[in-house]
Amino acid sequence: MxxxxxxxxxxxxxxxxxxxxxxxxxxxxxxxxxxxxxxxxxxxxxxxxxxxxxxxxxxxxxxxxxxxxxxxxxxxxxxxxxxxxxxxxxxxxxxxxxxxxxxxxxxxxxxxxxxxxxxxxxxxxxxxxxxxxxxxxxxxxxxxxxxxxxxxxxxxxxxxxxxxxxxxxSSKKGDELLARLDKLSPEDANIYRVFLLEKEGKSDAAMVLADKLSQQQFQSARNQYELARFYRDKKQLAHAMPLYESLRNKPATLENKWYVNDSLLQLGEILLAEKQDIRRSIELMEEYKQKNNNPHDQHYFWSSWSLAQAYKANGNNDKYAQLVKQIQTEDYKKNPEFTKRFEAGIKAH
The missing domain is CATH 1.25.40.10 (Tetratricopeptide repeat domain)
Structure with a gap:
């Protein structure tokens, strides 16, 4: 078992x-x-x-x-x-x-x-x-x-x-490939190393490496996004926000546009969670929905639910109800984790 x-x-x-x-x-x-x-x-x-x-x-x-x-x-x-x-x-x-x-x-x-x-x-x-x-x-x-x-x-x-x-x-084979990656792309290797150190219980070392990487110029939008996600998961939002903000201002290309667009959602959700600026949170998430409203995207339903909660927090109950109804008419139950959080959230509201 x-x-x-x-x-x-x-x-x-x-x-x-x-x-x-x-x-x-x-x-x-x-x-x-x-x-x-x-x-x-x-x-x-x-x-x-x-x-x-x-x-x-x-x-x-x-x-x-x-x-x-x-x-x-x-x-x-x-x-x-x-x-x-x-x-x-x-x-x-x-x-x-x-x-x-x-x-x-x-x-x-x-x-x-x-x-x-x-x-x-x-x-x-x-x-x-x-x-x-x-x-x-x-x-x-x-x-x-x-x-x-x-x-x-x-x-x-x-x-x-x-x-x-x-x-x-095989951690041995993983280490061998990580060593090869160090030579080909140190940035890719170090971003993964942050998460690997965290997984191994070496949180302090992971944070030291993350802080060092955050001061460097990123070659990859994906790597910048991943480091911001690490900070967000660690509740280090003051560190995550500048990375997302910098990323959302990059010119969108075919290679980076998912990360650039998703940074809008991440920033909006952080502002909502911190209750810092709900109107700005709504603006960012509405901009995200305009740029990425793909129903097959992993954040499609999450973004709709976050936006609904932002409207609720801003006193717009009609918009909240409209977004909740929209989610309920779609096939959201294919995502068990979202289904659990969404349905519990509706009851809580």
């Missing part, structure tokens, strides 16, 4: 990580440098994909399957759409078809690993262990074939550190 609990916790951890990364990575990331590669600036499918209009994007990429030059890229996007919308069997089918088309790229192989990790979460203990092996096998293949690809390296490293030993976890 302990093994099963440990493995389920690992699956939830990996699933949360995978969904955050796959939602945030630019559409162009999955397009490999090969003949016929798609351009996000002039392709209607990619425009729909990056806006979260998955039905429209899926229709487009399905039609493009007939074009041999676009088939591989289209399969990758179809697998990504299926993963984000919870259709894991379709995601597996599409990514396996994509992998059968040569040449394969690092992001394509890592995506396959991500999909198998997500499939493990939805499977029985026996099946999940086999899927975990397929997950790490793809991460390892990506690292071996593309040794300087940091995304592949981080994915494999996270698996080794976070999976229980009976599922393939």
């Amino acid at each position: 302990k093994q099963q609990d440990a493995f389920q916790n690992f699956c939830r951890l990996m699933s949360a990580h995978v969904m955050l990364v796959t939602l945030a990575i630019s559409a162009a990331t999955y397009v490999q440098a090969k003949e016929g590669a798609l351009s996000a600036t002039d392709n209607p499918g990619l425009v729909a994909f990056t806006q979260g209009s998955y039905q429209e994007a899926e229709k487009y990429f399905t039609q493009q399957m007939a074009n041999p030059a676009q088939k591989n890229d289209s399969l990758i996007y179809l697998s990504k759409i299926a993963l984000d919308t919870g259709r894991i069997e379709a995601a597996v089918e599409h990514i396996e078809a994509a992998l059968a088309i040569e040449p394969t790229g690092a992001e394509e192989i890592v995506l396959a690993g991500d999909i198998y990790c997500n499939q493990a979460q939805q499977s029985s203990m026996f099946s999940a262990l086999g899927l975990a092996k397929k997950c790490i096998a793809h991460y390892e293949a990506a690292v071996q074939q593309f040794p300087e690809n940091t995304h592949a390296l981080v994915s494999a490293m996270r698996f080794y550190f976070e999976a229980p030993g009976f599922a393939g976890g």
